[in-house]
Amino acid sequence: MIRFSIITCTYQAASELPKTLESVLHQRYRHVEHIIIDGASTDGTKDIVERYIQANDDNEDCIHRVVFVSEPDKGLYDAMNKGLEKATGNYVVFLNAGDTFPSTDTLEHIAGCVGEGEAHPGVLYGDTDIVDDTGVFCVVAVYPLHENLLGVRSVTAC
Incomplete structure (x- = not known):
């Protein structure tokens, strides 16, 4: 688990x-x-x-x-x-x-x-929802796979 x-x-x-x-x-x-x-x-x-x-x-x-x-x-x-x-x-x-x-x-x-x-991935990452001070959604910050991680076999994006 x-x-x-x-x-x-x-x-x-x-x-x-x-x-x-x-x-x-x-x-x-x-x-x-x-x-x-x-x-x-x-x-x-x-x-x-x-x-x-x-x-x-x-x-x-x-x-x-x-x-x-x-x-x-x-x-x-x-x-x-x-x-x-x-x-x-x-x-x-x-x-x-x-x-x-x-x-x-x-x-x-x-x-x-x-x-x-x-076998579990060594790194997990995902996009980030940006909200204002009241919790209202503003934008999604999208994080593409970084080129330095491309050689790593176990990276997972959720």
């Missing part, structure tokens, strides 16, 4: 974080670990994450493992690296504060693209 490590980096984003956490909590795919790296926010982020962890624990259908770290860091990339150090999944997804999955079956769809075989 494919396991996803979702890394959410946040700092002083208490107003944006709940929609990201809800987006992960409502994913139908069950083999998920959610790693939340907070740069020691003082805006109530810790309380929001603790409520999320409780909601996750109370949800009988959800088996997401949640890891939460709140400590000073040296910025976004330091936080991302801290998340990577804790990740145990087959694939890593960066879904930062304010970001959401487009639907509740996003991870399920990606896992279906990969399949259940022994």
